[in-house]
Amino acid sequence: MFIRNTPIALVLLSAAISTVHAAEYQPAESLLETKADRSNQLYVSPEFNFDNQRRITLDLMAFDDQGDPLINTLVVIKGRASESRYLDEEPQSYELVSMLRTDDSGAVYREVELADQIDQLQIQVQTVGIENVLHIELIDDDAVYHTFE
Numbered sequence: 173m174f175i176r177n178t179p180i181a182l183v184l185l186s187a188a189i190s191t192v193h194a195a196e197y198q199p200a201e202s203l204l205e206t207k208a209d210r211s212n213q214l215y216v217s218p219e220f221n222f223d224n225q226r227r228i229t230l231d232l233m234a235f236d237d238q239g240d241p242l243i244n245t246l247v248v249i250k251g252r253a254s255e256s257r258y259l260d261e262e263p264q265s266y267e268l269v270s271m272l273r274t275d276d277s278g279a280v281y282r283e284v285e286l287a288d289q290i291d292q293l294q295i296q297v298q299t300v301g302i303e304n305v306l307h308i309e310l311i312d313d314d315a316v317y318h319t320f321e
Contacts, residue, residue, distance in 0.1 A: 224288045229315040230272075230295075232280040237301045239321070241278025246271060246298040251290035254309070266294045286310075 208214045230249070234242040250266035269290070272280050274297075290310070297304040297320045306318050 225285050226288055226314075227283050227285050228310065228313065229283050230280055231315060231317045232274075232295065233319040233321075234274050234278045234280075234297045234299070235302070235319070235321040236299070237321075241276070242274055242297065242299055242320075243276055243278060245274045245278070247274060247280050248296045248298065249284065250294040250296075251286055252292050252294075253289040254291050266292075269293070 232247065234245055234247070236242055248268070249270040249272065251269045252266045269286060270282070270284050272282055274280055293306075293308050293310060293316065295306040295308070295316070295318065302320055304320055306320070308316060308318075310316075
């Protein structure tokens with residue numbers, strides 16, 4: 173049967189599609205409590221959160237030794253996990269998270285995403301003549317505020 177592109181045919185088609193429902197799926201409780209032997213036996217409770225990242229806000233200012241804002245200056249953000257996942261492994265070195273530039277007032281205001289395991293940041297303003305490196309441990313912080321001067 174051929175259906176032409178008419179308003180009535182489109183309404184009938186959309187009504188037919190809207191009556192198709194996704195099957196409700198809830199595994200048996202015993203499957204959530206037993207060890208899976210194969211991948212098709214894996215079940216996850218609906219409340220499980222797959223998110224393994226977090227967002228923090230960086231609110232930074234940078235001034236030179238005369239008190240003038242450092243304009244268009246590179247700011248390098250690196251992060252690492254303080255504890256190794258393995259007992260015999262050395263703590264990991266800092267890895268690049270983001271590279272940013274200061275604005276006309278010497279400010280950086282940006283939200284960045286970090287892996288959940290990153291709990292230490294190293295923030296470095298690429299300049300000389302001031303204290304230009306900050307090492308910070310993130311506890312439950314969702315923002316980092318600092319002025320380089």
